[in-house]
Amino acid sequence: MLDMQHISKVYRSDLVETHALRDFSLTVHAGEFVAVTGPSGSGKTTFLNVAGLLETFHTGRYLLDGSDVSKLSDDERSRLRNEKIGFIFQGFNLIPDLDIYDNVDVPLRYRRMNRAERHERITSALELVGLASRMHHMPSQLSGGQQQRAAIARALAGDPKFLLADEPTGNLDSLMARQVLDLLEQINEMGTTIIMVTHDLELARRAHRNVHIVDGQISDFRAYEPLPEAVAAAGTIGR
Amino acid sequence: MLGYYLRLALLSFRRNPGLTALMVVAIGVGIGVCVVSLTVFHTMSGNPIWWKSDRLFAVTMDSWDANIPADPERPQLPPDQLTYRDATYLHRSGIPQRSVIMYRSGGVVSVPGGADPRPRPATARVTTRDFFAMFEVPFKYGGTWNTAADESLEPVIVLTDPMNQKLFGGENSVGRTLRWNDREFRVIGVTAPWEARPRYYDLNNGHFDPPEDVFIPWGAAIALDLDSAGSTNCWKSEDLSTREAFLNSECVWIQMWVELPDAESRARMQSYMDAYWAQQRAGGRFPRPRNNRLTNVDQWLVDQRVVSNDNRVLVGLAFAFLAVCLINTVGLLLAKFLNAAPIAGIRRALGASRRALFAQHFIEVGVVAAAGALLGLGLGALGLYAVRILYTSENPNRAGYEALGHFDVVSILWAAALAVIAAVAAGLYPAWRIGRVEPAVYLKNQ
Numbered sequence: 001m002l003d004m005q006h007i008s009k010v011y012r013s014d015l016v017e018t019h020a021l022r023d024f025s026l027t028v029h030a031g032e033f034v035a036v037t038g039p040s041g042s043g044k045t046t047f048l049n050v051a052g053l054l055e056t057f058h059t060g061r062y063l064l065d066g067s068d069v070s071k072l073s074d075d076e077r078s079r080l081r082n083e084k085i086g087f088i089f090q091g092f093n094l095i096p097d098l099d100i101y102d103n104v105d106v107p108l109r110y111r112r113m114n115r116a117e118r119h120e121r122i123t124s125a126l127e128l129v130g131l132a133s134r135m136h137h138m139p140s141q142l143s144g145g146q147q148q149r150a151a152i153a154r155a156l157a158g159d160p161k162f163l164l165a166d167e168p169t170g171n172l173d174s175l176m177a178r179q180v181l182d183l184l185e186q187i188n189e190m191g192t193t194i195i196m197v198t199h200d201l202e203l204a205r206r207a208h209r210n211v212h213i214v215d216g217q218i219s220d221f222r223a224y225e226p227l228p229e230a231v232a233a234a235g236t237i238g239r
Numbered sequence: 240m241l242g243y244y245l246r247l248a249l250l251s252f253r254r255n256p257g258l259t260a261l262m263v264v265a266i267g268v269g270i271g272v273c274v275v276s277l278t279v280f281h282t283m284s285g286n287p288i289w290w291k292s293d294r295l296f297a298v299t300m301d302s303w304d305a306n307i308p309a310d311p312e313r314p315q316l317p318p319d320q321l322t323y324r325d326a327t328y329l330h331r332s333g334i335p336q337r338s339v340i341m342y343r344s345g346g347v348v349s350v351p352g353g354a355d356p357r358p359r360p361a362t363a364r365v366t367t368r369d370f371f372a373m374f375e376v377p378f379k380y381g382g383t384w385n386t387a388a389d390e391s392l393e394p395v396i397v398l399t400d401p402m403n404q405k406l407f408g409g410e411n412s413v414g415r416t417l418r419w420n421d422r423e424f425r426v427i428g429v430t431a432p433w434e435a436r437p438r439y440y441d442l443n444n445g446h447f448d449p450p451e452d453v454f455i456p457w458g459a460a461i462a463l464d465l466d467s468a469g470s471t472n473c474w475k476s477e478d479l480s481t482r483e484a485f486l487n488s489e490c491v492w493i494q495m496w497v498e499l500p501d502a503e504s505r506a507r508m509q510s511y512m513d514a515y516w517a518q519q520r521a522g523g524r525f526p527r528p529r530n531n532r533l534t535n536v537d538q539w540l541v542d543q544r545v546v547s548n549d550n551r552v553l554v555g556l557a558f559a560f561l562a563v564c565l566i567n568t569v570g571l572l573l574a575k576f577l578n579a580a581p582i583a584g585i586r587r588a589l590g591a592s593r594r595a596l597f598a599q600h601f602i603e604v605g606v607v608a609a610a611g612a613l614l615g616l617g618l619g620a621l622g623l624y625a626v627r628i629l630y631t632s633e634n635p636n637r638a639g640y641e642a643l644g645h646f647d648v649v650s651i652l653w654a655a656a657l658a659v660i661a662a663v664a665a666g667l668y669p670a671w672r673i674g675r676v677e678p679a680v681y682l683k684n685q
Contacts, residue, residue, distance in 0.1 A: 045679075049679040052588070054587070054588060054678050054679045054682070055677070055679050074592055074593050074594075075592045075594060078587070078590055078591060078592035078593075078595070079590070079592075081588070081589075081590050082589065082590020082591075083590070087588050087589070087682075089682060093581075093585045093588070093682060095582055095585060095586075097250050097253070097254055098250070106585075106586065106589050107589040107590050109240070109243055110586075110589065110590040110591050110592075110595060111590065112240070154589070158590075
């Protein structure tokens, strides 16, 4: 479970003080698929960065899967991020001089897994996203949709509990966007909690619930409804 | 993770080959210049018998002109050699554990009835029997002469290993006969390869010259009037027309060393010299103030300017140059690392800690520094070769300077140490800096 209570995040420069999140509270339960919407500059990405432990916050409390992240060192936060969180970005963020196999390998390296286990996880993640045959292609040799699927494979290889997606279809045409969203839904059905920031209200409607952020605060959200038992009990991938 | 980081370093080099080459060259040139200056400095300043430095003393007395010191630039120092009569008198003191008087001579050597009977020029060190024990010269065959040979004519000779190679093909020549000038000598010993660099026991004919070709006992040399082929300095206007007159002159041409194992023997030797000085002064000699010295090897090398101030300045300049190279490398590394900051941001998002990123980038710097050290060694070898050419261009026979053209273990250790220093100095800040990047900034901008 991801539980944020009264979080605030302020960016300060010499002249300006920007409140990116104010008194922000949100609880995301295991297995949920939450879409976060809001206008540009509303704080969606800041929320995702704080949730993904990429940024710290100033006040409030954040429990990630039971751990109070404000008390963790950089090493502990990195380990938590590595083990529990997968990221998907609008720009894919694949490392250009590593092939797809090695890109998917990156988070597993920081977990210090042995070669055999890493290989098994990489191949099963790439099979899941349909890129097993392209594992030794360089990112530049793939289409945008394939690159995003490779990024999803990388996020899933570590078998995270949470998948944080920032505009995952923003750089894709509608057909590829639909394919990626289908894939995300499939992953969610397998038990991974997904939080997706998007501008696209049509995509957002496919989530279990929507959270709308304006000026760093939640202005509207659909209440949490427990998942059907069958979905909640579904296994995870990569094992 | 080390293997993984090394692989990432190689990938990074492929990404920016020009920049990487520039860094390697910058570090390599800096290390190369340092290695050259440090190797030359080490070769010149090293005490080749450091383990006996506190026991071995050069004996000097200021017998020079009342008005003009032996070395006007350093008037506090006595001449670096002794007169014949002072040396032979002090040598008979019986105080030191070992005492050696000696000079350099030269002649023509041949092996009658040998495979190559042609006479060839050779250098000789005329010395007393303790020379080999005092300066720890090892023997390959045979040994030194007896005490009697220091006092009277005994036609025996010790060859160095190279001369034994030339005359006898390297075989055990002990007992064989050779001709030195017009006199036959019996070989009683052959030294094993040995060389003192710098040649501290006689610095007059090149600090780094190799040892003489043969060793001739003092008694034989004096009896046969073997002239000095080394340095002879005279200040007094006096008759030098006969051998006898020369031996009794104020000319200095004899080197003297003593081995004094403790403070008590040093004090006794000093008193002996001072008493002799007083006696001679009363007889009209030693017009200058008393300046009788027992100088240990370390101080001797300093006094005789084996390491000139120029060398020290050069070492300083070399390090300054390395510092400039490293500052440039820091700039290049910063540019390279920060250019790749978005990738570092991705790695942070995927679970890399600051420590992991620091390690990754520091290892990359380490590889650059190691490559720079290898290049530096190559450039250093070229530099040392150039130094050797430079030193020997005026006098091709100054073979001792060949040592400067070769690396020794110390040079390689210096290169390794400099590589570590370079890696730490140039890489610490950029690697730390990249570890502090805010991943969110770069992830958004990707």
